[in-house]
Amino acid sequence: MGWRAALGIGCCLLLLFYVRDHPALEAPRQFAVDTAAVIYRVAAAPKSAFIGLGDFFQTHSALRADKARLEQENLVLKGQTQKLAAVLAENGRYRALLRSAETLGREVMVAEIIAMTAAPSRHELVIDKGSADAVYVGQPLLGADGLMGQVIRVGQYSSQALLITDATHAVPVQVLRSGVRGLAEGTGALNRLVVRHIAATTDIKEGDTLVTSGLGGLFPAGYPVATITTIIKQPGSSFSQVIAVPTASLDRGRHVMLAIDLMPAGSQ
Incomplete structure (x- = not known):
């Protein structure tokens, strides 16, 4: 928040302190409160936008890291699946070989x-x-x-x-x-x-x-x-x-x- 905005809010609050009990100044007092709120929001907007932008880039970076990690895990799982399929196929051929040996009736x-x-x-x-x-x-x-x-x-x-x-x-x-x-x-x-x-x-x-x-x-x-x-x-x-x-x-x-x-x- 800039020093001008802080000074404006301070003046409004000081004015409210001195005139808080005067009935004739009720409307100006409400206007001053609303004005101070608007000034605060405008002054805080750049900071909020900067924080939001930082959160966006941080979230985007985390998502990219998660995507890369999941792709690597998927690649490893595919390799393991292919290896398992090859082992199962070879085991099937080996069992067929043993069944054939039994059919031959020879040692x-x-x-x-x-x-x-x-x-x-x-x-x-x-x-x-x-x-x-x-x-x-x-x-x-x-x-x-x-x-x-x-x-x-x-x-x-x-x-x-x-x-x-x-x-x-x-x-x-x-x-x-x-x-x-x-x-x-x-x-x-x-x-x-x-x-x-x-x-x-x-x-x-x-x-x-x-x-x-x-x-x-x-x-x-x-x-x-x-x-x-x-x-x-x-x-x-x-x-x-x-x-x-x-x-x-x-x-x-x-x-x-x-x-x-x-x-x-x-x-x-």
């Missing part, structure tokens, strides 16, 4: 995938089991839904396996429905196998399941390998071109199974 060992090859056409992976765990070269590698590949190199505490889709891999198969035999070869694509030696006149159709035939003694008979998706009968050819997709999920999951009771004689 198996679960291994964890710790690395994969970077080359596009080479489908190899490294697992955390080796000779210390009785892993051997040629041992079948199984997933929850079928054959994945075989062990090709063994270290003491880790091993390298070749997937069935590798361009150098082949596995003897037969059609589960009709028993027709063929050879499923890798193509270098994770979702594609080519089945050789299928005569054009044999009983096969799209949707047929291919399983290991057991020929050659490397893979036990009966493991699911692939599902036939395409059959092309070429004019003038004695064989059909047969395309199949692996039943095992070769591009997902962190765990695989090794059948530990299938070691051929002389492998140790």
